[in-house]
Amino acid sequence: MKVNNFLAGVLTGVAAGIVVSETIDRLNKNVSADTVLNTVKEAFKTEGPIDGSWIVMKTEPFQNNVISMDVYRGGISRIKNGELEQFEFAADAKTGTVVELVKR
Structure with a gap:
């Protein structure tokens, strides 16, 4: 596995986690x-x-x-x-x- 592919996968996972976290926070706020x-x-x-x-x-x-x-x-x-x-x-x-x- 190339380092570039690995880093792209990690960055994509982090970005997806941030989006999901923000969405959940927005749904739970009054x-x-x-x-x-x-x-x-x-x-x-x-x-x-x-x-x-x-x-x-x-x-x-x-x-x-x-x-x-x-x-x-x-x-x-x-x-x-x-x-x-x-x-x-x-x-x-x-x-x-x-x-x-x-x-x-």
Whole structure:
């Protein structure tokens, strides 16, 4: 076996390992709680101003029928037609997608 072929094989293996490692890390990371809250706030702002908002920075387990995931819990309040409206939400920690929205 030539040294050049050996080195090419080693470098290819290292490059493949780095790509696989980065992909696995990306799949296991959560979206930040701040990003989730900003996304939800922007969606609510399309209907009018927001009075207040909050989010819990730590994820918690969530189950809806057969679907299980970790979620961030948060809330939004606003004044609409002179009355206070409050909403609580749960958002998937991996994608930031709102999976539950409840008007309180």
